[in-house]
Amino acid sequence: xxxxxxxxxxxxxxxxxxxxxxxxxxxxxxxxxxxxxxxxxxxxxxxxxxxxxxxxxxxxxxxxxxxxxxxxxxxxxxxxxxxxxxxxxxxxxxxxxxxxxxxxxxxxxxxxxxxxxxxxxxxxxxxxxxxxxxxxxxxxxxxxxxxxxxxxxxxxxxxxxxxxxxxxxxxxxxxxxxxxxxxxxxxxxxxxxxxxxxxxxxxxxxxxxxxxxxxxxxxxxxxxx
Numbered sequence: 001x002x003x004x005x006x007x008x009x010x011x012x013x014x015x016x017x018x019x020x021x022x023x024x025x026x027x028x029x030x031x032x033x034x035x036x037x038x039x040x041x042x043x044x045x046x047x048x049x050x051x052x053x054x055x056x057x058x059x060x061x062x063x064x065x066x067x068x069x070x071x072x073x074x075x076x077x078x079x080x081x082x083x084x085x086x087x088x089x090x091x092x093x094x095x096x097x098x099x100x101x102x103x104x105x106x107x108x109x110x111x112x113x114x115x116x117x118x119x120x121x122x123x124x125x126x127x128x129x130x131x132x133x134x135x136x137x138x139x140x141x142x143x144x145x146x147x148x149x150x151x152x153x154x155x156x157x158x159x160x161x162x163x164x165x166x167x168x169x170x171x172x173x174x175x176x177x178x179x180x181x182x183x184x185x186x187x188x189x190x191x192x193x194x195x196x197x198x199x200x201x202x203x204x205x206x207x208x209x210x211x212x213x214x215x216x217x218x219x220x221x222x223x224x225x
Contacts, residue, residue: 004096009223016099024106033066033073071182094154101207109156122203123149165190
């Protein structure tokens with residue numbers, strides 16, 4: 001089963017993630033990028049009469065075909081969104097696995113963009129000691145955790161800036177793919193490669209990534225449905 005369709009408290013992660021975006025009051029439209037094989041089942045989750053949303057709410061949600069990997073899926077949704085909503089100035093890139101992200105965090109990102117930033121990400125201080133090790137497992141050094149931050153989603157950008165970052169990374173919108181493997185692990189990384197500043201806002205522990213069975217157990221406890 002795709003991770004986005006795993007249920008927490010009976011609700012699929014992707015539905016919870018979309019709810020958080022819309023409940024913030026700061027997001028006008030949501031594009032959900034999925035693989036072809038999952039289009040029908042995900043569209044059914046957001047259809048009128050599905051019971052997931054009040055009547056009329058699904059009109060703000062579109063399920064679109066993604067790419068072969070995360071970066072290609074984001075790019076596909078980004079290019080579709082700029083055609084569909086040419087007036088949009090701000091885009092947020094979210095991960096369905098961070099399904100418990102509080103709406104207030106979403107609002108803080110949008111507010112930061114409205115305040116003049118071009119790229120904003122939510123971060124948390126790193127609590128653990130972080131060491132660099134070699135291939136044999138020997139310690140090479142200890143990182144200064146006072147300057148380290150763990151990054152969450154959603155990440156917010158000016159639309160034009162994120163499009164430029166993807167094009168610089170080799171994305172070809174006509175082919176719907178990259179000319180080479182994308183080395184950045186998040187969208188902010190692509191913006192950083194342009195030499196553009198990326199600002200931060202305080203993240204939230206609830207925006208943790210639900211990846212392992214342990215994470216899922218914690219999410220069930222925290223969901224409180």
